[in-house]
Amino acid sequence: MTTAAEITIELNGARTAVPAGTTLAELVARTLPHARAYAVELNRAVVARREHGARTVSEGDCVEIVTLVGGG
Amino acid sequence: MTMAEGKSMEACSPHAGAFAVPPLRVGAFELKSRLVTGTGKYRDYETMQRALDASGCDAVTVAVRRERLVDAQGRSLLDFLDLARYTILPNTAGCFSADDAVRVARLGREILDSVDNPGKGWVKLEVLGDRKTLLPDPVGTLEACRELVKDGFTVLCYSSDDPIMAVRLRDAGAASVMPAGSPIGSGRGVANPANIALILELLKDKAAGGDPSYPVIVDAGVGTPSDVTLAMELGADGVLLNTGIAHAQDPVRMAHAMRLALESGYHGVRSGRIGKKLHASASSPWEGSIASIVIPGE
Numbered sequence: 001m002t003t004a005a006e007i008t009i010e011l012n013g014a015r016t017a018v019p020a021g022t023t024l025a026e027l028v029a030r031t032l033p034h035a036r037a038y039a040v041e042l043n044r045a046v047v048a049r050r051e052h053g054a055r056t057v058s059e060g061d062c063v064e065i066v067t068l069v070g071g072g
Numbered sequence: 073m074t075m076a077e078g079k080s081m082e083a084c085s086p087h088a089g090a091f092a093v094p095p096l097r098v099g100a101f102e103l104k105s106r107l108v109t110g111t112g113k114y115r116d117y118e119t120m121q122r123a124l125d126a127s128g129c130d131a132v133t134v135a136v137r138r139e140r141l142v143d144a145q146g147r148s149l150l151d152f153l154d155l156a157r158y159t160i161l162p163n164t165a166g167c168f169s170a171d172d173a174v175r176v177a178r179l180g181r182e183i184l185d186s187v188d189n190p191g192k193g194w195v196k197l198e199v200l201g202d203r204k205t206l207l208p209d210p211v212g213t214l215e216a217c218r219e220l221v222k223d224g225f226t227v228l229c230y231s232s233d234d235p236i237m238a239v240r241l242r243d244a245g246a247a248s249v250m251p252a253g254s255p256i257g258s259g260r261g262v263a264n265p266a267n268i269a270l271i272l273e274l275l276k277d278k279a280a281g282g283d284p285s286y287p288v289i290v291d292a293g294v295g296t297p298s299d300v301t302l303a304m305e306l307g308a309d310g311v312l313l314n315t316g317i318a319h320a321q322d323p324v325r326m327a328h329a330m331r332l333a334l335e336s337g338y339h340g341v342r343s344g345r346i347g348k349k350l351h352a353s354a355s356s357p358w359e360g361s362i363a364s365i366v367i368p369g370e
Binding site: 035 | 110111112113114120133134135136137138139140141148149150160162163165175178179180181182183184186187256257292312313314315
C-alpha cells in the first residue's frame with residue numbers, strides 16, 4: 001500500500017513503493033549493495049554516476065540498475 | 073641441414089618469437105590474442121579464471137544484467153576478473169529488439185566507465201530473432217548497428233553467416249563483422265565454410281571491394297579446437313567462443329587447446345597448403361629401394 005509519503009516506481013521490472021525523495025544512489029544501495037560496477041537507467045536513459053546522489057525519482061518512473069555477469 | 077645447424081636452430085626454438093601471431097586491430101582496439109573468450113556458463117569462478125588464463129586471451133565478453141550472479145560464498149564475476157589485465161567486451165545478449173540492444177550497450181559502457189576499463193568504447197552487438205536457435209535478427213541488428221556507430225561505439229557485430237548481411241553491416245560502420253560458425257552454444261563448428269569464405273572474400277579481398285585489414289571474427293558454434301583451426305584456415309582474423317571451453321569436461325585444458333588451434337590455423341593458412349590430389353605422391357624415393365615391386369594383378 002502506498003502512503004502519502006511514498007511513491008510507486010518500477011524498479012528492475014517490479015512495481016516498488018519507495019519514500020518520496022528517494023535518490024538513485026539510495027536505490028543502488030538497496031538493489032546492488034557493495035557493487036562497484038553498475039549502471040543506472042532512468043526512463044530508458046542512462047544517468048551518469050556523479051548524478052545519482054542528487055537525482056530523485058518520481059511517481060511512475062522506470063529505473064533499471066544493472067551490473068556485469070558472465071556471458072558470451 | 074647439418075646436425076650442427078639443427079642444434080643451433082633448436083637452441084632458438086621453439087620458434088615462438090619467429091612465428092608469433094601478430095595482434096589484431098579492431099577499430100581503435102588492439103587484440104593481442106585473436107581468441108576472444110566468454111565468461112559465461114563456467115561451473116565456478118575459479119575454473120573460469122584459470123581457463124581465461126590458459127586461453128591466452130586479453131579480451132573477454134560479459135553480459136549486462138539486473139542481478140549479480142553470486143556463488144555460495146557471495147562472490148561475483150568481478151571478484152575473479154582482473155580489470156587491469158582484460159579488456160571487457162560487453163555484449164547485448166538476450167536482446168530481441170534494436171532499441172533494447174542500444175540501451176544495453178549504453179548501460180554496459182556506463183558500467184565499464186565506472187571501473188575505468190577500456191572496454192567502455194566497444195560492444196559486441198547481438199539482436200536475436202528467435203529463442204530456440206538464437207539466430208540473429210538481421211533487420212534489428214542493422215538498425216542497432218547504425219545507432220551505436222552514430223553514438224561513437226566500436227561495434228563488433230554478431231551476424232548470421234550470410235555474406236550480403238555481412239557487407240551491409242560493414243557498410244553500416246561495424247568495426248568487425250562476426251559471423252556465426254553455427255548457432256550459439258551448439259558446438260556444431262563452422263557449419264557452412266563456403267559462406268564464411270564468401271564473407272571473407274567480400275570483406276577482405278581487394279578485388280571484391282574489400283579491405284585486407286578489415287577484421288572478421290568467427291563467433292559462436294565452436295565446439296572443438298579443429299573448429300577454431302578451420303575458421304582460421306578459411307582466413308578469419310580471430311575466433312570468439314564461450315561454451316566450447318566453459319562446458320568442456322576440462323575447461324582449462326580445452327582453453328589451452330583452443331589457443332594452440334588458433335595459432336595453428338593462423339600459420340597454416342599463411343603457409344600455402346598443398347593441393348588435394350586423387351593419387352598418392354611418395355615421400356620416400358623409389359631409387360635405391362631394395363624391395364622388388366610386386367603389384368597384384370600386374
